[in-house]
Amino acid sequence: MCGIVAAAARREVSEILLEGLRRLEYRGYDSAGLALLDNERNLLLHKQLGKVAELERAQQLEPYYGCTGIAHTRWATHGEPSAVNAHPHTSGARVALVHNGIIENHQQLRARLQEQGYQFVSATDTEVIVHLLHSHLIQGLGLVDAMRETVSLLEGAYALAVIDVEHPDEVVGARQGSPLVIGVGIGENFLASDPMALRQVTDRFIYLEEGDLALVTPADISIWNEAGERVRREKIRIDEAVESADKGAFDHYMLKEIYEQPRALAATLALDARHRVADELFGEGAAAVFDKVQAVQIVACGTSFHAGMVARYWLEELAGLPCQVEVASEFRYRKRVQHDNTLLVTISQSGETADTLAALRDAAPGDFLASLVIANVDNSSLVRESDLVFLTRAGVEIGVASTKAFTTQLVALLMLTIALGRRRGLSEDRATDLVNALQRLPEYVQETLELDRDIEDLSEAFIAKHHALFLGRGIQYPIAMEGALKLKEISYIHAEAYPAGELKHGPLALVDNNMPVVAVAPGDDLLEKLKSNLEEVRSRGGELFVFADRQAGFASEPRVRVLNMPHCPEVVKPIVYTVALQLLSYHVAVQKGTDVDKPRNLAKSVTVE
Numbered sequence: 001m002c003g004i005v006a007a008a009a010r011r012e013v014s015e016i017l018l019e020g021l022r023r024l025e026y027r028g029y030d031s032a033g034l035a036l037l038d039n040e041r042n043l044l045l046h047k048q049l050g051k052v053a054e055l056e057r058a059q060q061l062e063p064y065y066g067c068t069g070i071a072h073t074r075w076a077t078h079g080e081p082s083a084v085n086a087h088p089h090t091s092g093a094r095v096a097l098v099h100n101g102i103i104e105n106h107q108q109l110r111a112r113l114q115e116q117g118y119q120f121v122s123a124t125d126t127e128v129i130v131h132l133l134h135s136h137l138i139q140g141l142g143l144v145d146a147m148r149e150t151v152s153l154l155e156g157a158y159a160l161a162v163i164d165v166e167h168p169d170e171v172v173g174a175r176q177g178s179p180l181v182i183g184v185g186i187g188e189n190f191l192a193s194d195p196m197a198l199r200q201v202t203d204r205f206i207y208l209e210e211g212d213l214a215l216v217t218p219a220d221i222s223i224w225n226e227a228g229e230r231v232r233r234e235k236i237r238i239d240e241a242v243e244s245a246d247k248g249a250f251d252h253y254m255l256k257e258i259y260e261q262p263r264a265l266a267a268t269l270a271l272d273a274r275h276r277v278a279d280e281l282f283g284e285g286a287a288a289v290f291d292k293v294q295a296v297q298i299v300a301c302g303t304s305f306h307a308g309m310v311a312r313y314w315l316e317e318l319a320g321l322p323c324q325v326e327v328a329s330e331f332r333y334r335k336r337v338q339h340d341n342t343l344l345v346t347i348s349q350s351g352e353t354a355d356t357l358a359a360l361r362d363a364a365p366g367d368f369l370a371s372l373v374i375a376n377v378d379n380s381s382l383v384r385e386s387d388l389v390f391l392t393r394a395g396v397e398i399g400v401a402s403t404k405a406f407t408t409q410l411v412a413l414l415m416l417t418i419a420l421g422r423r424r425g426l427s428e429d430r431a432t433d434l435v436n437a438l439q440r441l442p443e444y445v446q447e448t449l450e451l452d453r454d455i456e457d458l459s460e461a462f463i464a465k466h467h468a469l470f471l472g473r474g475i476q477y478p479i480a481m482e483g484a485l486k487l488k489e490i491s492y493i494h495a496e497a498y499p500a501g502e503l504k505h506g507p508l509a510l511v512d513n514n515m516p517v518v519a520v521a522p523g524d525d526l527l528e529k530l531k532s533n534l535e536e537v538r539s540r541g542g543e544l545f546v547f548a549d550r551q552a553g554f555a556s557e558p559r560v561r562v563l564n565m566p567h568c569p570e571v572v573k574p575i576v577y578t579v580a581l582q583l584l585s586y587h588v589a590v591q592k593g594t595d596v597d598k599p600r601n602l603a604k605s606v607t608v609e
């Protein structure tokens with residue numbers, strides 16, 4: 001988490017830095033700061049608690065100008081959100097530094113620096129880095145050498161950018177475990193956590209690799225690898241038009257992104273001329289890998305983990321493949337027993353999630369047949385480090401709550417199931433049925449969006465509640481989990497999901513008239529069992545909200561409110577029902593007045609462990 005942007009230019013850069021921060025706010029938004037070097041080599045600093053808008057206000061009230069600068073938007077790890085803990089951190093009124101990541105040995109380093117007389121003003125792990133850097137600079141080292149000495153002492157993850165009044169044209173960056181990219185301009189160069197931060201000034205980028213250190217001046221870019229050797233890194237052009245970062249007619253990005261789903265799903269479903277799922281969609285060499293797959297291990301976090309849980313039902317039922325799904329932060333630290341020829345599948349909207357990336361990196365060579373990532377961001381770390389890649393076509397997702405990224409991941413996973421299933425007895429007819437269902441999916445989702453007003457009506461019943469239960473059976477259980485995650489994430493209502501059959505084994509004790517119970521009840525072969533579970537709730541005074549196929553035989557009655565969902569093929573129901581639950585959470589959150597797109601304590605891209 002945390003977003004970094006930096007510039008070395010011949011023109012004034014404060015507005016470029018602020019625009020970069022606005023675009024990086026998805027990475028954290030509890031405080032923000034900016035440091036500039038002016039023409040007289042003064043180090044000018046604004047730091048504010050709150051969103052980037054607060055920093056903009058500070059800059060309007062007291063404008064600072066300079067051609068060299070660094071800026072940061074923070075998601076607190078060490079030290080509460082406050083102006084003092086906000087970055088940039090400074091040392092000796094000379095050097096300023098921004099950091100994304102966590103320094104694990106900060107306590108030892110802090111003690112050492114305090115012995116040398118350095119005084120700490122913040123509670124962050126970052127402040128040790130800037131004092132260390134200062135301690136090397138005052139020994140007479142240049143900025144690059146001082147930075148090299150500094151990072152050699154750090155344990156943990158970092159992307160860094162620094163400026164120094166004694167080197168007014170230079171910005172030095174370094175990365176280990178957190179992303180950092182160089183934006184290549186004409187007579188100006190930049191650093192950022194994500195190319196998106198710099199799309200207003202360039203379309204040419206150089207991705208730094210692990211252990212790289214870079215010196216960026218208006219005229220030059222120099223890069224050294226971990227061994228200190230000068231290296232050249234590939235420059236790539238990102239041609240896509242910058243996606244509109246405005247909300248258009250929508251009140252929130254989340255709502256815009258929910259409504260974009262028919263288009264995003266259609267774009268993700270890329271078929272060949274014969275309307276089949278081509279192996280090549282998963283990258284060069286996919287066919288040879290798929291021929292050998294005997295098991296699948298899925299690893300992801302949060303919403304992407306829920307996508308993996310849905311896929312397990314598809315892979316086992318349709319492709320006959322044993323499939324395990326695990327959250328990345330657990331997978332990493334567990335001694336595992338792997339089937340032979342297991343395909344490791346990671347799922348990530350951002351492609352930068354630290355736990356998922358670490359799980360991929362920790363997977364011992366030989367443990368897995370190959371790695372495949374399903375990601376939404378091209379050139380992200382997971383994309384660059386996986387053997388095979390499927391890019392979802394959700395488009396930029398700005399709302400912290402994942403919506404179109406999730407449903408497009410599900411499309412990708414069903415396509416993967418078809419590609420693998422064809423080799424394991426999935427008939428051509430069945431594969432064609434599945435593809436047909438996917439092709440009609442945008443239509444079913446559109447019909448669900450048309451229920452928006454009805455869902456908004458239902459949402460009123462949740463506003464005064466503190467808890468909610470979500471129930472599903474079979475493949476709808478992970479959809480209930482996703483519905484609960486959405487509700488807690490943006491409305492701050494405590495929500496839990498259970499497989500409906502588990503209710504009587506404990507959670508039923510919670511059910512009373514203060515506990516709304518949402519049931520995802522599409523009307524599959526588990527319907528009769530689900531109906532009895534729902535009766536258990538109703539007879540305890542619970543209020544039920546049933547999302548059911550309009551042909552499933554549910555009718556509204558006292559304490560049971562039914563939302564009639566479009567009738568659609570079983571296989572796409574998890575995707576279609578998700579959309580209704582997204583709208584439910586959205587409307588609850590709006591009525592509660594929370595910050596829907598930037599819920600408290602969260603960030604869009606979780607780049608720390």
Ligand code: AGP
Nearest residue numbers: 302303304348349350353401402
């Ligand atoms: C979901 O709404 C969240 N924003 C979160 O759970 C997210 O899915 C998780 O952090 C994983 O992110 P990724 O898909 O970018 O890896």
